[in-house]
Amino acid sequence: xxxxxxxxxxxxxxxxxxxxxxxxxxxxxxxxxxxxxxxxxxxxxxxxxxxxxxxxxxxxxxxxxxxxxxxxxxxxxxxxxxxxxxxxxxxxxxxxxxxxxxxxxxxxxxxxxxxxxxxxxxxxxxxxxxxxxxxxxxxxxxxxxxxxxxxxxxxxxxxxxxxxxxxxxxxxxxxxxxxxxxxxxxxxxxxxxxxxxxxxxxxxxxxxxxxxxxxxxxxxxxxxxxxxxxxxxxxxxxxxxxxxxxxxxxxxxxxxxxxxxxxxxxxxxxxxxxxxxxxxxxxxxxxxxxxxxxxxxxxxxxxxxxxxxxxxxxxxxxxxxxxxxxxxxxxxxxxxxxxxxxxxxxxxxxxxxxxxxxxxxxxxxxxxxxxxxxxxxxxxxxxxxxxxxxxxxxxxxxxxxxxxxxxxxxxxxxxxxxxxxxxxxxxxxxxxxxxxxxxxxxxxxxxxxxxxxxxxxxxxxxxxxxxxxxxxxxxxxxxxxxxxxxxxxxxxxxxxxxxxxxxxxxxxxxxxxxxxxxxxxxxxxxxxxxxxxxxxxxxxxxxxxxxxxxxxxxxxxxxxxxxxxxxxxxxxxxxxxxxxxxxxxxxxxxxxxxxxxxxxxxxxxxxxxxxxxxxxxxxxxxxxxxxxxxxxxxxxxxxxxxxxxxxxxxxxxx
Ligand code: ATP
Ligand code: MG
Numbered sequence: 063x064x065x066x067x068x069x070x071x072x073x074x075x076x077x078x079x080x081x082x083x084x085x086x087x088x089x090x091x092x093x094x095x096x097x098x099x100x101x102x103x104x105x106x107x108x109x110x111x112x113x114x115x116x117x118x119x120x121x122x123x124x125x126x127x128x129x130x131x132x133x134x135x136x137x138x139x140x141x142x143x144x145x146x147x148x149x150x151x152x153x154x155x156x157x158x159x160x161x162x163x164x165x166x167x168x169x170x171x172x173x174x175x176x177x178x179x180x181x182x183x184x185x186x187x188x189x190x191x192x193x194x195x196x197x198x199x200x201x202x203x204x205x206x207x208x209x210x211x212x213x214x215x216x217x218x219x220x221x222x223x224x225x226x227x228x229x230x231x232x233x234x235x236x237x238x239x240x241x242x243x244x245x246x247x248x249x250x251x252x253x254x255x256x257x258x259x260x261x262x263x264x265x266x267x268x269x270x271x272x273x274x275x276x277x278x279x280x281x282x283x284x285x286x287x288x289x290x291x292x293x294x295x296x297x298x299x300x301x302x303x304x305x306x307x308x309x310x311x312x313x314x315x316x317x318x319x320x321x322x323x324x325x326x327x328x329x330x331x332x333x334x335x336x337x338x339x340x341x342x343x344x345x346x347x348x349x350x351x352x353x354x355x356x357x358x359x360x361x362x363x364x365x366x367x368x369x370x371x372x373x374x375x376x377x378x379x380x381x382x383x384x385x386x387x388x389x390x391x392x393x394x395x396x397x398x399x400x401x402x403x404x405x406x407x408x409x410x411x412x413x414x415x416x417x418x419x420x421x422x423x424x425x426x427x428x429x430x431x432x433x434x435x436x437x438x439x440x441x442x443x444x445x446x447x448x449x450x451x452x453x454x455x456x457x458x459x460x461x462x463x464x465x466x467x468x469x470x471x472x473x474x475x476x477x478x479x480x481x482x483x484x485x486x487x488x489x490x491x492x493x494x495x496x497x498x499x500x501x502x503x504x505x506x507x508x509x510x511x512x513x514x515x516x517x518x519x520x521x522x523x524x525x526x527x528x529x530x531x532x533x534x535x536x537x538x539x540x541x542x543x544x545x546x547x548x549x550x551x552x553x554x555x556x557x558x559x560x561x562x563x564x565x566x567x568x569x570x571x572x573x574x575x576x577x578x579x580x581x582x583x584x585x586x587x588x589x590x591x592x593x594x595x596x597x598x599x600x601x602x603x604x605x606x607x608x609x610x611x612x613x614x615x616x617x618x619x620x621x622x623x624x625x626x627x628x629x630x631x632x633x634x635x636x637x638x639x640x641x642x643x644x645x646x647x648x649x650x651x652x653x654x655x656x657x658x659x660x661x662x663x664x665x666x667x668x669x670x671x672x673x674x675x676x677x678x679x680x681x682x683x684x685x686x687x688x689x690x691x692x693x694x695x696x697x698x699x700x701x702x703x704x705x706x707x708x709x710x711x712x713x714x715x716x
């Protein structure tokens with residue numbers, strides 16, 4: 063893949079998008095953050111982050127803002143704070159104990175309202191229980207739970223006593239859970255009998271039983287009763303209602319060092335090899351809190367905020383638990399799936415709680431598009447004022463649909479780029495400032511210095527594409543990979559000297575705004591052009607018959623690689639004999655003939671991780687007739703059989 067000519071582009075820029083959405087005037091006039099923030103941070107980046115840190119309550123102020131020994135950063139050196147105190151107690155002390163922290167909605171329709179005063183009591187009891195179970199500062203606690211209130215309570219209880227939590231998403235297998243317990247050497251596992259998913263109780267405890275069998279590090283398994291399913295009682299097991307409920311609801315939070323670990327979280331596994339990302343307290347909470355305030359324009363007095371992610375992913379850590387609570391927000395938490403008991407469940411929840419800010423993922427948005435516009439149209443969603451997207455590049459068509467059919471054409475949509483590793487949002491429009499373009503993450507936030515560079519590490523000009531990098535350390539950056547500094551250096555800091563390399567491709571458009579183009583490992587080399595999967599997928603999704611698309615490059619004797627597309631049609635669209643030709647021509651017309659797919663396969667489903675992201679490397683295996691690689695992080699492995707069945711019709715066209 064070495065460039066033949068010096069001027070060869072690193073990544074093509076094919077997609078043109080001329081739509082713009084100005085911020086609504088009333089939102090702009092009252093926005094939490096104004097354009098001055100960009101100038102302020104550009105003048106004095108560390109000063110900017112100091113002011114963001116001052117939004118928190120510190121037991122002891124730091125003496126040095128940043129100690130940077132590349133690639134190891136320490137932020138707010140010698141500062142002391144308690145994360146749980148910042149998220150809970152200080153709001154009660156400020157007189158907001160009666161304010162709702164969480165409106166919790168169970169899948170079967172049960173609900174709970176938890177105020178900040180309730181949360182303070184619950185977290186204190188849980189912290190006392192952890193201490194009684196022998197968990198102390200620095201110990202690791204694995205958490206494998208459904209989306210019930212005891213989940214954020216568990217995170218905060220760990221944070222309060224300085225134990226390090228490692229949340230493992232409740233959809234993972236016993237093997238995946240065990241490897242994460244072992245990697246962190248966890249002393250305690252917190253779980254539940256089960257949770258509700260798709261209208262039925264879904265057991266969790268048997269998976270934990272299997273995972274901890276013969277596992278020496280685990281001393282206790284703390285079990286919440288949620289579904290009432292039968293559970294095996296093992297010697298190490300203790301019930302939450304026995305151990306936590308009888309504790310005192312008073313607990314004094316000790317200050318911890320700004321660089322004490324807060325949590326380990328394994329990445330979602332799109333590339334197949336999850337990494338144990340380590341986050342610490344002071345810098346992490348500073349950026350999670352500031353970005354939540356700025357990017358969603360959160361007004362704690364009036365907003366009802368709902369992030370639909372699972373707390374098992376970083377989005378849930380930063381934008382259901384730490385960011386919103388640090389800001390004193392009122393949030394919604396929903397336990398179940400969007401199609402239970404009907405496909406309008408999300409919109410019913412928006413209507414019920416008068417949600418004002420909604421944060422979800424492109425995979426969900428594309429599913430809602432597939433289900434049809436008539437479903438959200440049945441609900442009153444006039445309370446919504448800001449919409450957010452995270453997890454994958456959002457195709458312009460999906461963005462416009464989201465704005466139109468969920469946001470009634472009024473609400474700004476913020477496309478937020480970040481990763482488990484970055485801890486908090488890095489690149490995003492600001493809803494009161496940015497004239498957003500559908501599909502673009504736009505600009506690095508104030509205080510973040512990101513760029514797009516070519517393979518010679520030179521900044522690309524506007525109109526050019528290449529590798530996204532972050533040039534300066536940021537407060538919520540990962541500190542290392544748990545127990546493996548060398549892997550941290552190799553994975554993120556070795557490709558370009560002195561820059562953090564997240565693994566994503568991006569382009570700068572003519573105005574210098576940033577567009578994320580997918581993982582660089584997925585970039586296709588076609589007749590000397592590096593073509594991004596995202597642009598071809600977005601072109602396919604812009605065809606009215608297409609609901610979802612994934613493209614990969616497959617080895618081709620003539621063009622090096624050829625584009626193979628896997629397409630899911632919209633509900634009403636029928637396959638028709640000419641659909642492949644129609645779609646290929648549509649891509650050629652939208653992006654140019656170079657991007658015309660060699661093959662189009664109409665498939666019923668796409669392989670996705672448990673967080674809903676498309677796993678292109680498995681599709682590449684299919685397209686190149688290889689045996690399918692590591693599927694352990696795949697949500698549903700039967701999908702690959704459904705796709706393989708489609709293969710006979712995959713003979714190359716043209
Ligand atoms: P693994 O690192 O194990 O392969 P993962 O990268 O999917 O898993 P996450 O940290 O959850 O795990 O995801 C971060 C990645 O998701 C980013 O690197 C990027 O590829 C993608 N992403 C997230 N938000 C956006 C966005 N707004 N636009 C484009 N891509 C995004
Ligand atoms: Mg990643």
